[in-house]
Amino acid sequence: KGAALFFRAYQYLQGMWIFAKSWDPQTSDTDLGIVLRQTSDQSVPSKRSTVSACYRQIIGDLVTAAGILPELAESPMRPSKIACYGALSRAYLSIGKYDSAFYYVDKALAIKNDLIDYNDFSSTDLLKPYPLTRLNKETVFYAQLTTSYPNLHPSYGLVDTTLYASYGDNDIRKALFFKARNGFHSFKGNYTSAFNLFGGIAVDELFLIRAETNIRLGNVDRGLDDLNTLLMKRIKKEEFTSYVGLNQEDALRLIKKERRKELLMRGLRWMDIKRYNKYDGENLRLLRYINGTKYELEPNSNRYALLLPNDIILLTGMEQNPL
Numbered sequence: 594k595g596a597a598l599f600f601r602a603y604q605y606l607q608g609m610w611i612f613a614k615s616w617d618p619q620t621s622d623t624d625l626g627i628v629l630r631q632t633s634d635q636s637v638p639s640k641r642s643t644v645s646a647c648y649r650q651i652i653g654d655l656v657t658a659a660g661i662l663p664e665l666a667e668s669p670m671r672p673s674k675i676a677c678y679g680a681l682s683r684a685y686l687s688i689g690k691y692d693s694a695f696y697y698v699d700k701a702l703a704i705k706n707d708l709i710d711y712n713d714f715s716s717t718d719l720l721k722p723y724p725l726t727r728l729n730k731e732t733v734f735y736a737q738l739t740t741s742y743p744n745l746h747p748s749y750g751l752v753d754t755t756l757y758a759s760y761g762d763n764d765i766r767k768a769l770f771f772k773a774r775n776g777f778h779s780f781k782g783n784y785t786s787a788f789n790l791f792g793g794i795a796v797d798e799l800f801l802i803r804a805e806t807n808i809r810l811g812n813v814d815r816g817l818d819d820l821n822t823l824l825m826k827r828i829k830k831e832e833f834t835s836y837v838g839l840n841q842e843d844a845l846r847l848i849k850k851e852r853r854k855e856l857l858m859r860g861l862r863w864m865d866i867k868r869y870n871k872y873d874g875e876n877l878r879l880l881r882y883i884n885g886t887k888y889e890l891e892p893n894s895n896r897y898a899l900l901l902p903n904d905i906i907l908l909t910g911m912e913q914n915p916l
């Protein structure tokens with residue numbers, strides 16, 4: 594039962610990030626969420642629930658599962674208490690509830706806080722097609738994102754040049770994560786040891802969540818301690834300098850930058866952009882130029898909730914997301 598509740602909540606949360614608007618205390622009781630199937634009876638029609646109802650279901654399922662499952666599973670491919678805590682911290686982070694996100698991520702890190710030291714990789718290791726092993730010691734819960742579409746495959750999905758340039762030469766991730774390809778770079782830093790993208794939960798993400806929530810709650814020094822704990826495993830030892838004495842604004846800006854650099858290609862950036870725009874007023878605009886035409890996704894646009902597949906709309910008659 595605990596495993597079933599975890600898997601359901603984990604997938605519901607992914608669906609909410611893609612197909613629903615960000616949680617808003619003023620409108621979440623009427624904004625459209627996803628379909629919450631509570632029965633296997635195929636004769637029961639599918640109807641969309643509200644955003645607030647969906648998050649109540651997700652959080653309730655994860656809390657119940659955490660009370661059933663063991664702290665650590667026999668394999669990270671199976672749900673566990675720490676996986677529930679990690680998913681709960683993600684869920685609360687995505688809706689701007691930073692005190693609750695801190696509460697659960699702190700419980701998760703009390704169970705497991707192992708980090709891979711990238712300084713231990715030799716120059717030969719860094720040249721491997723996929724240097725990071727599957728089910729490595731950072732893995733809390735193992736899942737994969739689909740790479741069946743060409744735009745996600747590393748042969749086609751090339752890394753943004755500005756993002757690549759943000760890694761310093763003393764940053765081991767620059768060699769570990771990327772491979773030169775046709776004048777650009779593709780991503781190879783998967784925790785899958787293959788071209789498949791990692792979509793699970795890992796300890797590095799937990800440290801970044803605790804760092805961010807500590808900073809947002811006013812505990813800047815504690816947040817920087819967590820960030821330094823992570824970065825000293827990512828930056829060349831002889832060139833690493835700890836971050837100290839930053840104010841809350843600068844520390845938060847740093848965390849956001851490092852979160853993007855550490856957690857790329859894990860299915861998290863879309864949610865991050867949505868919450869930064871919704872709760873922080875960052876006004877991030879996504880721009881694409883295709884065949885000379887400029888396409889722009891404005892902050893908090895309805896289009897951040899992707900359209901449901903048209904065949905689903907035709908079959909069920911449920912309401913489509915507004916454009």
